[in-house]
Structure formats: C-alpha cells, structure tokens
Amino acid sequence: MKKVIVLGGYGNFGKRIVENLARLENIAIYVAGRSEEKAKSCIDGLSKTAKASLHPLVMDIYAADFSNQLQKISPFLVIHTSGPFQGQNYRVPRVCIDVGAHYIDLADDRRFVCDITQLDDIAKENNVLAVSGASSVPGLASTVVESYLSLFSELDAIDLAIAPGNKAERGLATVAAILSYTGHPISVFKSGSWQDVYGWMDSRINDFGGIVGKRHLANVDVPDLEIFPTRYNVKNRVSFQAGLELPILHNTMVAMAKLSKIGAVKSWAPLAKSIVATSNIFLPFGSDSGAMEVLLTGTDIAGARKKIKWTLYAPDGNGPYIPTLSAIILAKKLIGGELTSTGATPCVGLFTLADFELYFNELDIFFAESIE
Template sequence: MSKSGLRVLIIGGYGTFGGRIARLLANEPGLTLVIAGRSAAKAAAFCAALAQRGGATVLSPLAFDRDGDLTAQLTALVATARPNVVIDATGPFQVYGDAPYRVVQACLELRLPYLDLADGADFVTGIAAFDAAARARGVALLSGASTFPALTAAAVRHLTQGWTAVTGVSIGVAPTPRAVVGANVLRAIASYAGKPVTLRRDGAWTRAHALTETRRRTIAPPGALPLRNTRFALVEVPDLQVMPRLWPDLRDIWVGAGTRPESIHRIMTALAWLVRLRLVPSLLPLAPLFHWGAGVFRWGEHRGGLVVEVTGRDPDDQPATRSWHLVAEGDDGPEIPALPAAALVRRWLAGHPPAPGARAATDLELADFDALFAGRAIRAGVRDAAEAAGPVFRQVIGAEAWSRQPAVWRALHGVEAGTPAVWRGRATVTRGRSLLARLAALLVGFPATGADVPVSVTLTRAPEGGERWMRDFGGRRFASRLDAGQGRNAHMVLERFGPAAYAQALVSEDGAVRLVLRRWTLLGLPLPLWLAPRSDATETAEPTPDGARFRFDVRISHPLGGLIVHYRGWLAPC
C-alpha cells in the first residue's frame, strides 16, 4: 500500500486506546480512519471533535457491535468500502470468554489484515494457531501492537544488536498516576492479580504469582530528569511467553508495573496476596471499585516511564548488561501504549505492510518510533553497565548525554583517580542575612558576600570512585563528597555536606546541565523534600578567545529562611 490511500477500521475507535490511535494518526495524508463503536452518535461526535483540530486524515463514523454478527458487519463494510486494516482496540482480551478470537476469525475469513492491542499473554501467543491459514490467505494477523510486546521487543532488539546471546530481560513500566485508566485495563489486572503466570526463570519454565513479587528500579534516560525510584510488581503480559521464543537463550524474564501513588500499589499487592493464599477466588468483582479509585487517587508527578534491561553476551562474547530508559511528561505518557499500532499503520501507509502470518506484533524497530516521539515530551536513551565506573558525573549522566556536553564541562568533571585537578577563576558571592543563612555558613563554611572573588576548586577522585571537591573562595574553604548514588538514589549524584546528603539528578537541556534535587537525608534518615534547602545549580560553557571556560551558577535557599548563599562565576584549568 502506498500513500495513494489506506483505509483503517478501528473497533472501539472512540474508546480510551482507539481514540489515542486515531489522534496519533489524525494528520496522515492518504489515510481514512473509520471510527467504529456500538454508539453511532458517540462515533460521530468523536469524529467531529477530532476534525475540528484540522489534519489531512479523513474520518468516518460507523456503528459496529463487537458482540454482534461480526462476519455480517464486516462483509457489509467490505461491500461498500473495504478496509485495508482492522484494529481491535477494545478488550480486556484476558476475559473474552469461550470465543476470544471472533474478530480474528472474521478478518481471516474475509482476508482483512488485523491488529490488536491485547496485553494478555495467552491471547497474544495463542494467535499463532491461525498462522498457517493466514499465510495461505496472504493476510497479516498481529496481536499485541502496544507497549507489550511491540515496543519492548523493539527495545530488546536495539539493545542486543550483534550479541551472541540474550540471557535475561527485566522490564518495568510506570504509568503516570494522573492517566485516565480505562475500565477494561483494570478488569484485566483484576482478572489475573494473585494468580499464577508462566515465565522463564533459571532456564526453566515455571509459575509465579502476579502482583505479589516486587522489585525497585529508577527509570533514568541519560541527561533527563529521572522518575522517582519506583516499586514494580509482577504483571501478566505477552513478553513473558513471547520473548523466550524470540531469543531462545533467554533464561530469565521479569516484567513489572509500578502503579503510583505507591500506597495504592501496596494495597493492590496485599489484595493479590488474598488471591494467592486462596482466601478469595478473584479480584475481578472489585474491578469497578479499582476504576473508581483510579479516578480519585491521582497524586504524584504527572510523568510516566519504561525501562528495559537485558543481560547476555556482547559481539565479543563477553558478559554484558544494557538498559533502555524512556520518560514521558504529562499527557504524552498515556499515548505510549497506542504508539506501536500507529507506527505499524504509518509503515503500512508508506508501502511496507507486515508479512502474512499470525503472530505477536514484534516486527517494529525503535527507529519506527522516532517520528512519533518527535514533538512530544518524551526522552529516551541507552545505559550500559560498563558505564558504572570512572568519574561520578559520567556515571550518572550516562555516556550518551556525556558525549553531548561541551569539552570544558567534560574536562572538569572527568577527573582521573589519584591525580587532583585544580581549576581557578573568579566569582560573585551573595550571602543571605537570616539566622538560618548565618548558621548554614558557619556549619558548611560558605563564603561571605563579595564581588570578583578569587576562587579555586580542587577535585580529587578516590580509588573506590567517589570524589572530594574542595572549594576556596578568597580563603574561605568548604568541601563536599560526591558519589554515584545507589539504590533509591540510583542515577543521581549523591553529595554529602557533613551529616546531610543530597541526591541530585543531572538534567541536560538548552546547552546547560542543571542539578535537580530529588531526595535528601539527615544523619542517614530520609526527610520530606519540602523541608530541604532549595538548590538551583546550573553549569555551562562560556566561549572565550582561547576556547571556552566553565561557568557555574549556584543558588541555595530555604523556604523558612530565604536565601542562604548564591555564588556564580567561572573556572579554567590550571
């Protein structure tokens, strides 16, 4: 199919996921979207609202009952305007009853290519039963054209190019707590919570119980603001069965979802344990309550993310670990599950339809998502376990973001072990006048107010990897210890001033690196962030006739005491 035209029928087209697919494809020349659902009025209203935004895509509403006579309805549609692709965006596919593949079978009978957004492992792998018939009829039937397994498989393939073996896969998805969660999604989760799911562990197929196994992880694309450290619970998704078939050497796979706020996540885990212990048969009757709660308990950062980590053997047959991280801001996060279906349609429209056959929708590459990520608040990148050595800032920001920084910035933060590096320059200092500011200056050693103050910074990297920064402002000296954070401080710079420790993210944007405070402790005890001193720190490179010099601008304040100290200036190597 070329850009001369493509007609796509979206069943559930005005629903949560169908609507997202339609919006993602609303400006594609040569594309017609048939928005289908039980209510002709709702379909027409959705098309009218989307058309008001403008765009090249033609929109057509259609009354369509998925529980009705599918063959008759599709036959009538074929007779008037044959669709080139049918997308089933309804669900939940885990509870479709005795005839879960009714739409698949109707499409196969009429030779209509088919996609769905199923996230049930049994459903997605089960579509392979139609493979021989689909090949014979020359039609593609793809299941799971969503985050799992379409996007995750693309990430694994990208991370392991040239590898001799892929032995482990660990995945975590953390939706924004403010996303509108469809009732069907929550019905699916409730249907398998606490029940056994099949997965690969220690090289053998075994069973584990959904939502009762947990892990923690920080999603941190290189140079982007990471998500807060997240608690993930095992979920039943197609990857558990699909990926061991794609990568035969795979010995371990684990996939978790990190629902937020974490208090609600812990309640879900506790309820799942009731099912695991056979105290209740299922949480499915509670699905309406979960749906209500999802619309009420929505506090926390309006951000979501995904991490895919792989282990195996690299092209030199050496042990390797790599991970792909994605963070989506605001309302761009809930779009992620719809991106794979949109990417497949875009490929179809460009003349690259999938090969005939019935299988999981794992045909995409990460490059197929580039155009869909562009223009959205989505940051993604790769981290390599080999980066967990060397200068602290290089470990934390990641190799991809490190290489994009100015040479002078990399030189200052690239201190080698055993050899102190000294940088000198000039600074302007403004000290706060409050009692808190004077107390902080006394305890830490912050300099007094002054203009054109001579400043030097001596950086010393310890053999074990941490760094000591000694700052001297006109004879007034203060020091801190910097380490690459671990555990809940992972992918952050942990800076210690005496009994206080501050975990700061490195955010690279607009030609500068900002240090953003995310956690802090006092005497080892974690404290609320609203009690912490506010740190607004930015590092840049300033052009000079001889090249460039390092510029810093650090402002430390506190909500209760106002300004503590503000120092800004430049440094150059000695």
C-alpha cells in the same frame, strides 16, 4: 479510498490511534463501538484538523451481525483495541481475515498474542497480515531488545518494567486485564527453568532515574514472558513488572493479590469499574510522568560481562500514547504499501527503534541508555 475500522475507537487507546491516523489523506476511518454518541464526540474533537474522512460506526464485536457488518464495509484494515483480551477468542481476527482485511490488535493477554499463529495459514491464504500485541509489549519491548542483540554473544536475563504516572489516564480494559490475574499464578522463565510467580506480588522498588526516580513494581503477566526466552535464547531469566506511583494504591493492589492467592477472592476483575473510580479520587496526587525500562545482561562478543539499560521517559501525561505507537506504525506501513508480509504473528521483529523516534520526538518522549 482505503477504509480503516478502529474497534473501540473512542476508548483510551483507540482515540489516540484515530487522532494520529486522521492526519492521513485519502483514507476513511470508522470510529467503531457500541455508543454512537461517544463515536460522534470523538470525531467532533478532530473534525477541524482531520484530513481523513471520519465516520461513527455502531458495532459490537459480540453481536451476531458483526461479520455481516464488516463484509458490507469491506475494510482494508481493522485495528482492535476493545479489551480486555483475556477470555476473548479469535472471532474478531478470524472474521477480519475472512473478509480480506488486515488486522492489528493491542492485546496484552499472553494466550491471545502467543497463539495468534494458529491463524497463520488462513491469513496467508487470504493475503492479509494479522498482528497481535502491537503495543508496548511485545511490540516496543522486542524492538528494544533486538536493537542491542548484536552486542551480546549470550543473553543471561531480560528484565522489563513499566511505571505510569498517577495522573495518566486510566483505561478500564487495561485495569480489568491486570485484575484478572492479580494473585493468580503466572508461568515465568526464572533461574533457567519455568516456575510460577503470582500476579502483583514480589513487590520491590526500582530506580528509573531521570524525571521518574524510584517506583514500586510487582509481577504482571505479558506475552513477552513466553516469547522472549526462546526467541532470544535467554539462559537464566525473563521478568516483567509494573507498578502504581502512589504507594497507597500499589500496596493496596499487593494486599488484594494476597487475598486472591489464598482464595478469599476468586477474581477482582468484576470490580474493575469501582476500582478505577476509587483510584480516580487520588488523581490530584503524584505526577504525570512515566517510564519504561529494558535491562539486558549477558556476555558480549569478547566474552566479557555486559549490561545495557534502556529507559524511556514520558512526561506531561503522554505515557498512554506509548501503547498505541506500534499499531500506528504498522497501520501506516500497511496503508502506504511499505509492508507486504502476510500471515498471523505476535508483534515481534517488525520494527526498528528508528520507526518510533519520530513519534517520541513529537510527544516529547525521550530515552536514555547506559552500557556497562
């Protein structure tokens, strides 16, 4: 029986991964974290429908005995959802590789994801696969880009945007990650060269159409900003923005960014718990619908200008499932023996859009495309 450990298995993303993988037979899933009570509660909620064997596991990735715990269990796969990844080193993936376990994480930190390749040689030596960034970015975003690449002879710009509904569940680690660079410089490829912009600034309104409509957006730091310009030979610009549905919350973040930029506040991240608690006061307002947009502009194979817009819509509060899908798909491919690659890599070039469609349909998530 293959053993799968989900670090942060009862958290915002981890519990969704456990919920999905629990449908598989002949695997043992360890719901891991520092709270045995929360792990047991997560398992209790799935016990009636789970086909997998579910086990609570008290585990702290920063503890001295972390490596010994992993070695004792000897997992086939470890899925790391315990963010924020900003400031984490490669202790967790390195230990996983050393004990012969495949490794997947949902990291959104640029350096963590982009530099995972430094573990490539050791991962190959140990015959395991280590994938970082198996989430909406760069996992799903790169899949969308690559599904349309054949329609372009040259890409001028890739513009990415995510707008969650206000009623969507807020993950503390995700909020802390965003706050860590709010008002701080972010290096982006813009106007054909690398330039600095500032986190949660350059606020604008984007019309996502469909069930979402117009939403505020601002600068967010993601691995795609570093990976995409070179990987797709983009000539002019790669951008990524996200926003909060309620203008009062979005514009408060913009004001906080301005305070950090002028040095009045070094970092908002230590206040993440208080900020999440305050934002939860506004949960009765807004909607439970979110969207993700990938906009490609460039030249087609006939030399004419081309623009493709791909928009994903998530109704009914299902948006938080989207960041988990890349990890779920990878995990199932590894468990089923469909994926035999080894090494350490950011999560790009590993999927087709067809891999995601089953999950989109199950969650009533749908996409629209326009080609001009």
